[in-house]
Amino acid sequence: MAALEVRALTVGYGPVRALRDVSVDVPAGRVVAVLGGNGAGKSTLLRAISRTLGFHRGAATGTVRFGGLSLDGLSPARVVAAGVVQVPEGRQVFARMTVADNLRAGSLGASGGRKEAARALGEVHELFPVLAERARQRAGLLSGGEQQMLALGRALMARPKLLLLDEPSLGLAPLMAARIADTVREINERGTSVLLVEQNAAIALRLASSAYVLEVGQVALEGSADALAASDEVRRRYLGVVDETAAEDADSAQRPVLARWSA
Numbered sequence: 001m002a003a004l005e006v007r008a009l010t011v012g013y014g015p016v017r018a019l020r021d022v023s024v025d026v027p028a029g030r031v032v033a034v035l036g037g038n039g040a041g042k043s044t045l046l047r048a049i050s051r052t053l054g055f056h057r058g059a060a061t062g063t064v065r066f067g068g069l070s071l072d073g074l075s076p077a078r079v080v081a082a083g084v085v086q087v088p089e090g091r092q093v094f095a096r097m098t099v100a101d102n103l104r105a106g107s108l109g110a111s112g113g114r115k116e117a118a119r120a121l122g123e124v125h126e127l128f129p130v131l132a133e134r135a136r137q138r139a140g141l142l143s144g145g146e147q148q149m150l151a152l153g154r155a156l157m158a159r160p161k162l163l164l165l166d167e168p169s170l171g172l173a174p175l176m177a178a179r180i181a182d183t184v185r186e187i188n189e190r191g192t193s194v195l196l197v198e199q200n201a202a203i204a205l206r207l208a209s210s211a212y213v214l215e216v217g218q219v220a221l222e223g224s225a226d227a228l229a230a231s232d233e234v235r236r237r238y239l240g241v242v243d244e245t246a247a248e249d250a251d252s253a254q255r256p257v258l259a260r261w262s263a
Contacts, residue, residue, distance in 0.1 A: 003028040003162055003193045004049070004084075009062035011044050011053065011217075018044040018058070019217045024195075026162065031184070031194040033204035033225065035238055036214035042197040043089055045214070046164045049195070050086040051076045066162060083161030089170060089197075091151040095140030099131055102139050102150055106157030116159065124153040127183060145176035152183065162193045169200050181207060201238035205229045213238075 004026035011019040019041045026032045034042050047053045048060045051074055064071040066084055074082070094102050103124060107117040125132040128149040134142065139150055148168055155163060168184065169177035181203045188194050188207075198204035205211060205225045213221035213234065221228060228234045 003067055004195065005063075005065045006045075006049065007063045007065075009045070009048055009060060009064065011041070011048050011058055011060045013056065013058045017217060019048070019060075022062075022214070022217070022219055024212055024219075026193055026195050027209075029188070029191060029193055030210070031188050031196055031208045033201075033208035033211040034195065034197045034214060035199075035201050035204060035211060035228075035234075037199075039216075040214040041217040042214055043166055044217075046086055046166050046195070046197055049079075050084060050164055051079045052086065080158055080160075083159075084164065085155045085158045085160035085162070086164040087151050087155045087166060087168065089166040091144075091147045093139040093142075093147050093150050093154070095138065097139055098136050099139055099142070099150060100135040102154050103131065103157050106154035117157065120157045120159055124156050127156070127186065128153050145172050145180070148172065148176075148180055149183070152180075152187075156187070160192055162195065163187065165194060165196045165198075167197060167199060169198060169203055177203060201234065205239075 004024070006022065006024040009019055009022045010017070022041070022045065024032070024034070024045070034045060036042050044053070044058065047056060047058065049064055049071065051071060053060055066082060069082055071079055071082065071084070094105065097105070103121060107120060130146055131150060131153055134146070139147065142150060152168070165184065168180050172180065177200065184194060184196070185207055194207075196204055196207060205228060208225040210223065211225050211228050212219050213228070221231070221234065229239070
């Protein structure tokens with residue numbers, strides 16, 4: 001059963017068509033990745049699901065359903081209340097607010113009251129002990145990796161059933177990117193479904209059970225993460241893997257033949 005069902009989604013920003021007839025499923029309890037280059041429409045897809053397109057002057061047609069509930073026409077706040085929470089690209093923490101206040105902001109509008117918020121905070125601190133240690137520090141003074149932890153923690157304070165993650169490894173050192181990936185896996189193992197937009201295809205395909213490849217606003221490829229990772233096209237375009245034999249042949253053909261130097 002799909003937790004999230006996107007059908008025939010078309011999105012435009014004025015005259016510019018960003019997505020065309022895109023359909024995506026996220027089964028309950030799974031991680032699904034969306035790959036693609038810059039401008040492919042990945043972030044637009046997440047905005048359409050979270051109903052934040054209006055903030056970017058975008059408009060959509062098609063249907064988006066989560067757990068059987070139509071998200072079409074809902075406000076972003078009601079989408080969060082339904083259990084769908086987005087972590088935007090670039091983290092976008094409240095830099096002048098403390099870490100604690102950033103996390104508190106994430107619980108606004110969540111059901112369950114103070115008791116549930118306290119339980120959520122305990123789970124966030126368990127995942128990210130550094131956020132407990134730096135609770136009174138301004139968020140803008142955290143490192144990039146710590147800000148990504150805070151952005152994830154803030155989203156988790158709303159007790160999401162589905163996380164929409166937009167480029168969580170962007171701008172991070174490899175070790176920190178790997179640590180964030182491990183945390184996403186742990187969040188998923190605790191029962192939260194994940195739709196992961198990620199340019200780092202190697203990380204995304206390791207985390208996901210299935211994946212979609214967007215090109216110029218359309219689904220170009222879809223399938224299991226293992227099948228896509230084994231695809232020559234995906235390996236060449238997104239994993240940086242080349243056919244070594246062909247590369248050697250091409251290199252030999254282009255290499256100039258040098259005359260032997262003699263005195």
